[in-house]
Structure formats: C-alpha cells, structure tokens
Amino acid sequence: MLLLGIDIGTSSVKVSVVDAQTQQCLASVSYPETEREILTRQPGWAEQQPLQWWQDAKQAVLQAHATQRYNPQDIGAIGIAYQMHGLVLVDKHRHVLRDAIIWCDSRAVPFGEQAFEAIGAERCLTHLLNSPGNFTAAKLAWVKQHEPEVYARIHQVLLPGDFIALQLTGEATTSISALSEGIFWDFARHELSDDVFRFFGFERGHIPPVRDVFVPHGQLKTSVAEELGLTSGIPVTYKAGDQPNNALSLNVLRPGEVAATAGTSGVIYAVTDQLFVDRQSRVNPFAHVNHTAQQPRLGVLLCINGAGSMNRWVKQAVGHELSYPEINQRAASVPAGSEGLLCLPFGNGVERMLANEQVGAHFLNLDLNVHTANHLLRAAQEGVAFAFRYGLDLMRENGLHPTVVKAGRTNMFLSEVFTQAFVNATGLTVELYQTDGSVGAALGAGIGAGVYASPDDAFRHMQCLQSIHPNEEAAVYDAVYQQWKEQLLAHLPSLKSTVQIEFNPA
Known part of the structure; x- marks a missing residue:
C-alpha cells in the first residue's frame, strides 16, 4: 500500500508518495518551481487564492505520477498538511467567497486585542491558553465588520x-x-469557546463537524480520482497544520520533545503535557495531533514570520541569478558575526513573539568600505538564528528547557551557515532527518488508516542523518547576539516582561 501526502505551503505545494511498509519516499514533487506570491493589497495584508492551492496540489500530484516510480492505483490513503491560521470562507455551494487571509496577515490584531480585553485576560489565558491575537477567529471578525455582505453568505x-x-x-x-x-477552542471546558463566539457574534453552525486528526475525513470523489489517476473512494485519513505535522514527521509526540522548521517562517515547537500560557501570547500553545482531554499534548509554538522570507528577499535583492546552494556558499565565505553587520529579519508582518509589533526588517552597522553582498547574505541567516535565540529565551522563561531539537534537512537547514549559527546562538544540539511535511502527512495518513499499530510504528525506520553541536564559535555568537538583542529592544519600546500563569483544569 502507498500513502499520498499533500503539504499546502505558502510558497508552493509539495506532495510525496511513501511506501507504507518500508516507509521510504518513492517520489516527491513541489509545484510551482517558482515561489507563489503573497497578495498584499494593503500594507500588512497577506492573502492567497484557495483555488490556486488546489490547482497547484493537483499539478504536484500529476507530476509525482509522471516520475513513474510507483503505480498511482496502489495509493490507499491521503494525508494533508497546511499553512496554519488561514481563513477560508465558502458558501452553501462550497464556492470560495474571498481570497484566504493567511497566517502572516496583520489586519486583525485590533480585533484580537478588543476580545482579549472584553473577555478578560485571565479568562482567555485559562480557557483559550492564548489571546485571540491575530489568529483565525480575529480574521473572521475583521470580515464580519468590514465585509458584511461576504459574512452574510458564509x-x-x-x-x-x-x-x-x-x-x-x-x-x-x-x-x-x-x-x-484558530482560537475557537476552550481547553478548560473541552468545547467550542462560548466566550469567543458570543463576543464576536459568530454562528456555531459555520464550524464543520469536529473529528479526531487520525480518522477518515471523507472519501475521494470519483471526478477527482479520474482527474488525478487515483482510485475512487480512498480516504483522507489525516489532516493537520504544518507545525504539528512537522513535529509528527520527526516523531516528536511526547512531552519534552522539540521540533524546528525554517521555511517561509521559522518555528520551534515544543511538546508538553502542561497547560500554561505566556501572558502576552508571544509563544502559543495549541492542541497537538495526539491531544485529548484525558491526556493533554500541547505544542508550544514559537513563530518567526521573517525567516525563509528574509533569506529569500536577500537572495532576490543581491543574488537573484544564483541558486540557494550558491547563496549558502557565498555566505560561508564571510566570518562568523558578519564583521559587525546585523540583520533584524522581521519584515513579514507583525511578529507574535514581539507582542504583535511590526518591527520591519533592518540591516544595521553597514560599513560601505567593509561589507559586501556576501555579508548581507550571511547576516540575514545569522539574524534569523538570533531571532530563534530570542524566542527560545521566552520559552525558557515559561519553564521549557530543551537541549536537543529535531529538524528535517530542508529549507534553511540545508545551509551549514544557518544551521551552525542556529546551534551556536541557541546552545541547542540539532538532529537532522531526511523528512519533510509532505512525508509526514503521508505517514499520518497511514496512522489514520490503521496501517500502523501506533505512531511510533510509523517511524521505526527513521534515522538521524547528522547531529550538529555548538563549536568554538559559540562565544562569538553569544557576544554578537547581545548586540543584536540591544538593537531589537531599541525598536520595541513597549515590550513588557513575560508572566507565567499556572493552570490546573478542574
């Protein structure tokens, strides 16, 4: 039996076909080859077209088939991973009502702040575990106020x-x-949040039926099966956001285990069985793929919007004709610390870990007699590593103290410069694995289809490719980080301290 994984990313859609028995990836395709744009009709807005995701997904599946490395008729289950926090609205005919408001869109911050104040900080943090902030519920509230004709058709x-x-x-x-x-769930009462629905005036009937992650979520339509060369009726047996899915793909399911990604955004995702919050919601706990009311499993998510997006911008600005491996090679020609050049990589919307402030991206200490394009390339990667360090310190304030983090050898973790800077700046050991979100989604489909006796069984063949430890440059990076942090704080005059709230559910 084969398993199909579909990962709906911001830049592209990736699909993988995995042999359920050997757990080996037989084919993997990303579509399109060039990165999909984010629609920014106004400053701070970020939208994409849901039907474009669907078209890209179909093209990726067909291109995977074209490799002729497997028989498409042997695919028996489908899993889906997707960019988190997006808002897609459909009418009674299942037609899309407007472009999706995606994760890095900033417009809904005031709506989340109003809800946080009206519902009450303690109530939000002990029931939602977060402020409504800039998440999906707040985005829906924006539509309700600014596009009532759209909202009425939902x-x-x-x-x-x-x-x-x-x-x-x-x-x-x-x-x-x-x-x-989406901040629709009440963890204390284990149900849809009355507080959120009452304050915003939402209708509960707009929420689809709630099912476990690892169960059938429908069967493939005949028309789609014929278009994609698949078997009609095969089930979709897994569906999860990209960061919980990335953790699954690395077999990060137990308290104390930690996963990381550095794609368009950068994320550290730490699994815990404790229900705690950060008062300013700068790090955010969400239900993990294996969460239940009886056995809580939360993924505490640190997100940096400006990660791969910063790296991509610098590549386009100073080396657009070069490949990412060539960019990484040029960055490696510059010494650690980029000879004083610093980068704040926060130019992709408001940053939750910076209390929803929009700092913007900056290069600092630029010396026209010293610094070259290669310095910009390295400083950007180091700036992302320093942003990880800053966010990790917030997690440490909340009692999480990881020492080892697992990551797929993909995206920015393909760069030795970035990976070593990440390790030296954070003090963590990184274990790299040959996996990605689409492979994780495929294996998740196998778990949901009952192919595997347990999640551990789905990863019994997974092996660590490489472990990267802090080296002699760690002291250099610590000193540079202190300078970087000083510059960041100068851009954050309103930053307040983090306060931990202990929550003991009844």
Whole structure:
C-alpha cells in the first residue's frame, strides 16, 4: 500500500508518495518551481487564492505520477498538511467567497486585542491558553465588520487544509487541533469557546463537524480520482497544520520533545503535557495531533514570520541569478558575526513573539568600505538564528528547557551557515532527518488508516542523518547576539516582561 501526502505551503505545494511498509519516499514533487506570491493589497495584508492551492496540489500530484516510480492505483490513503491560521470562507455551494487571509496577515490584531480585553485576560489565558491575537477567529471578525455582505453568505469557516480536503472529498471537517490554532477552542471546558463566539457574534453552525486528526475525513470523489489517476473512494485519513505535522514527521509526540522548521517562517515547537500560557501570547500553545482531554499534548509554538522570507528577499535583492546552494556558499565565505553587520529579519508582518509589533526588517552597522553582498547574505541567516535565540529565551522563561531539537534537512537547514549559527546562538544540539511535511502527512495518513499499530510504528525506520553541536564559535555568537538583542529592544519600546500563569483544569 502507498500513502499520498499533500503539504499546502505558502510558497508552493509539495506532495510525496511513501511506501507504507518500508516507509521510504518513492517520489516527491513541489509545484510551482517558482515561489507563489503573497497578495498584499494593503500594507500588512497577506492573502492567497484557495483555488490556486488546489490547482497547484493537483499539478504536484500529476507530476509525482509522471516520475513513474510507483503505480498511482496502489495509493490507499491521503494525508494533508497546511499553512496554519488561514481563513477560508465558502458558501452553501462550497464556492470560495474571498481570497484566504493567511497566517502572516496583520489586519486583525485590533480585533484580537478588543476580545482579549472584553473577555478578560485571565479568562482567555485559562480557557483559550492564548489571546485571540491575530489568529483565525480575529480574521473572521475583521470580515464580519468590514465585509458584511461576504459574512452574510458564509456557510462554513475552514482552515486551508479543511478546504483542500473539501475539494478532494466534497466533505468539510475540522479537528480540535485546527480549532485551537484558530482560537475557537476552550481547553478548560473541552468545547467550542462560548466566550469567543458570543463576543464576536459568530454562528456555531459555520464550524464543520469536529473529528479526531487520525480518522477518515471523507472519501475521494470519483471526478477527482479520474482527474488525478487515483482510485475512487480512498480516504483522507489525516489532516493537520504544518507545525504539528512537522513535529509528527520527526516523531516528536511526547512531552519534552522539540521540533524546528525554517521555511517561509521559522518555528520551534515544543511538546508538553502542561497547560500554561505566556501572558502576552508571544509563544502559543495549541492542541497537538495526539491531544485529548484525558491526556493533554500541547505544542508550544514559537513563530518567526521573517525567516525563509528574509533569506529569500536577500537572495532576490543581491543574488537573484544564483541558486540557494550558491547563496549558502557565498555566505560561508564571510566570518562568523558578519564583521559587525546585523540583520533584524522581521519584515513579514507583525511578529507574535514581539507582542504583535511590526518591527520591519533592518540591516544595521553597514560599513560601505567593509561589507559586501556576501555579508548581507550571511547576516540575514545569522539574524534569523538570533531571532530563534530570542524566542527560545521566552520559552525558557515559561519553564521549557530543551537541549536537543529535531529538524528535517530542508529549507534553511540545508545551509551549514544557518544551521551552525542556529546551534551556536541557541546552545541547542540539532538532529537532522531526511523528512519533510509532505512525508509526514503521508505517514499520518497511514496512522489514520490503521496501517500502523501506533505512531511510533510509523517511524521505526527513521534515522538521524547528522547531529550538529555548538563549536568554538559559540562565544562569538553569544557576544554578537547581545548586540543584536540591544538593537531589537531599541525598536520595541513597549515590550513588557513575560508572566507565567499556572493552570490546573478542574
């Protein structure tokens, strides 16, 4: 039996076909080859077209088939991973009502802040575990106020992965994990949040049926099966946001285990069984793929919007004709610390870990007699590493003290400069694995289809490719980080301290 994983990313859609028995990836394709744009009709806005995701997903599946490395008719289950926190609205005919408001869109911050104040900080933090902030519920509130004619036509409110499953199966479902990332879920009462729905005036009927992550979410429609060369009726048996899914792909499921990604955004995702919050919601706990009311499993998510997006911008600005391996090679020609050049990589919307402030991206200490394009390339990667260090310190303030983090050898972790800077700046050891979100989604489909006796069984063949430890440059990076942090704080005059709230559910 083969498993199909579909990962709906911001830049592209990636699909992988995995042999369920050997757990080996037989084919992997990204589409399109050039990165999809983010629509920014106004400053701070970020939108994409859901139907473009669907078209890209279909093209990626067909290109995977074209490799002729497997028989498409042997695919027996489908799993979906998707960019988190997006808002997709459909009418009663399941037609998209407007472009999706995606994760890095900043417009809804005031709506989340109003809800936080009206519902009450203690109530939000002990029931939602977060401020409504800039998450999906607040985005829906923006639509309700500014586009009432759109809101009036809503039949269902979907996350990006829910929408792709709807296209595949004709059926819309959601999960506690998805609802928690949208700030629709009450962890204390284990149900949809009365507080959120009452304050914003939302209709509960707009939420699709709630199912577990690892269960059937519908069966492949005959028309889609014929178009994609698949077997009609095969089930979608897994659906999760990209960061919980990335953790799954690395077998990070137990308290104390930590995963990281450095794609368009950068993320540290730490699993815990403790329900705690950061008062300013700068790090955010959401229900993990294996969360239950009886056995809580939360993924505490540190997100940096400006990670791979910063790296991509510098590449386009100073070396657009070069490949990413060539960019990494040029960055490696510059000594650690970039000879004093610093980069604040925060130019992709408001940053949750910076209390929803929009700092923007900056290069600092630029010396026209010293610094070259190669310095810019290295400083950008080091700036992302320093942003990870800053966010990791927030997690440490909240009692999380990881020593080892697992990551897929992909995106920015393909850069030796970035990976070593990450390790030296944070003091963590990084273990790299040959996996990615689409492979994780495929294996998740196998778990949901009952192919594997347990999640551990789905990863029994996974092996660490490389462990990277702090080296002699760690002291250099610590000193440079202190300078970097000083510059960051100068751009954050309103930054307040983090306060931990202990929560003991009744």
